[in-house]
Amino acid sequence: MDLDLGMLLLRLALGPMLVLHGLNKIAGAGGLAGTTGWFESLGLRPAAVHARVAAATEVGAGVLVTLGLLTSLGAAAFVGLMAVASFTDHRGKGYFVFKGGWEYTLHVGIVAVALAAAGPGRWSLDHALGLDVAGVRWAAVAAGAGLVLAALLLATSYRPSPNRS
Template sequence: MGHDAGMLVIRSALGLMLFVHGGNKAFGPGGLGGTTAWFASLGLRPAWVHARLATGLEIAAGAFLCLGLLTGPACAAYVGLMLVAALTDHRGKGYFVFKGGCEYVLLVGLVAVGIACVGPGAWSLDNALGFETTGSWWPVAAVVAGVGAALGLLGTSYRPPAATEGDAG
């Protein structure tokens, strides 16, 4: 029971966090227009596509992880989302999140890999539906798929703004 309760708590915490984070991109101050402008400033082209892609993926992956449904693919989505965030918004800002660093996105991505390692637990829709969610290949698949998707997206769509004179590097 302890393992299953623990996985429910971890999945719920991480899932709700990303679900709400995606919802804020769509419905928070500035809405999708503000998210689009922010993504444009990061160098993601076309920004309107990436704003909607990130928003939808965060909402879906968050909901799926909360429910323990398609847990492996949801964990892969977390890895990809957090890697894109680390390499765009948090890049070059050090480790600590209070300085804009990668601390937060690194933690979120690694917890998702940890969930892929142990599976969602018995109190999940994956278990109720009889989906196989354990085995050493799940975390490998989550990392490979997430990193592959992130690098593919960045390779095709990331055009960072040129540094201006006086920018700290």
């Protein structure tokens, strides 16, 4: 029961945080236009498409993790999102997030893989539906799929200006 409470608290910390990040991309101070401009400055092309895909992926993965539904799929999305953010926005700024570094993205990605390994707990939709999508294999799937998809996105869409790379 303690593990179930722990996994629920972990999901409630991780999932809503990502949902809010996605909603901020849509309705934050600069709205979707601001997110598009930011993605353009990062070198993600076409920026308008990536702004929408990132926002939808963040909201969707955040909801999945919060509910404990297809948890390892949500974890894979977390890993992919964090890998892309690390490479495009946080790269070259050192480790610490307060200096713009990749500390935050690394930790969120690792915690997502740990969630895939441990599973969402009994207080989840995965458990209610009888879905067994946790363990070492699922952690490897979450990490591997997230990193492969991030690499594919970057290979096909990352075109930074010469002063950014």
